[in-house]
Amino acid sequence: MGNDLSRLILLQKLDVEIRQLQDEVTSLPVRQEELERQFAVAVTEYLDLKSELENAQTDKRELETKIEEEQQRHQKFKNDLMKSTNEREYTTAVREIDVARKVISQLETETLKLMEQIEKLESSLAEKTPAMELERQQVDRQLAGLRERTVDAEARLVELRSNRPGLYDLLSKEARSNYDRLSRMKSGLALAEARSHSCRGCRMSIRPQVFNDIRRAESIIMCENCGRILYYDDEAE
Ligand SMILES: [Zn+2]
Known part of the structure; x- marks a missing residue:
């Protein structure tokens, strides 16, 4: 019986460690996610600036497309002007050319403003990039550490699980059933x-x-x- 008790103490220690290691292994994805979430919070300002820049770049591309379309309109009315055979056609073409010019000029002003904004955003981003990269490196190191510890935990689990029967089988039948029952209940x-x-x-x-x-x-x-x-x-x- 005395032997049973000392074996039971060892068995519980083993089972407690197995459970801890299992928890460590299964919680890996959650801990990885948590690190990424903390990273995103730490670099919020950087990420906000980045999406602001992306939006400005998209707006600029849209403006450029509009300018191109307007230039085509402008060209079309210039052609109309040359082909005009009467006063009405002539007046219409001149008016439309004027409208197109004004629209193009407006669009170009907007584009210039956007380009200034883009330049500012790019320099703010460049300023914040080193800190962000440092943060990223730290997170990557933590992630690598997590993965390493998980690999170790998995190896230790294999070892403990293979040791367990050697200990468990030495227990008396009564000790085994007591242990299993109490373990489930407690x-x-x-x-x-x-x-x-x-x-x-x-x-x-x-x-x-x-x-x-x-x-x-x-x-x-x-x-x-x-x-x-x-x-x-x-x-x-
Ligand atoms: Zn008690």
Whole structure:
């Protein structure tokens, strides 16, 4: 029985570590996402400027297309003017040429304003780029660290899982079924340490006689309150 208890202590330690490692491995995508989210917050200003620049560039391209269309109109009326055979055609062409010129001039003014805006945005962005790149490098390093630790955790998991049967199979049938049952009921913690005359699992105090029995570790003793298997740890006490 004494052997069972020391094996149970080891088994619980092993199972606790397996669970922690599993959590570490499965939470990787969430932690990666969180890092990316923090990065996006840290460089919000930079990203805002970048999208502002992209919008301005799109607007500029649209203006350029409009100018081209207007120039074609302008050219068409110039041709009309040359081909005009009467006063009415002549007047219309002159009027339309004038309208097209004004529109082109307006569009060109808008384009100039946009180009100034684009220039300003580009220089602001260039100013903020080094800080943003530094931030990115830090995030990349953190991501690499996360992946590395996950690879280590996976390797350790394989090792622990392969060790587990060797320990579990040495337990008596009774100890095994007690452990499995309690482990299911107590979120994986079938054992609790008895320290300073109380159960560390539920804080219930333990009678001195029972506490002495636990210290002797000659039999499996369960907490009268929470039902966990109690053990005594010299070093912890
Ligand atoms: Zn208890």
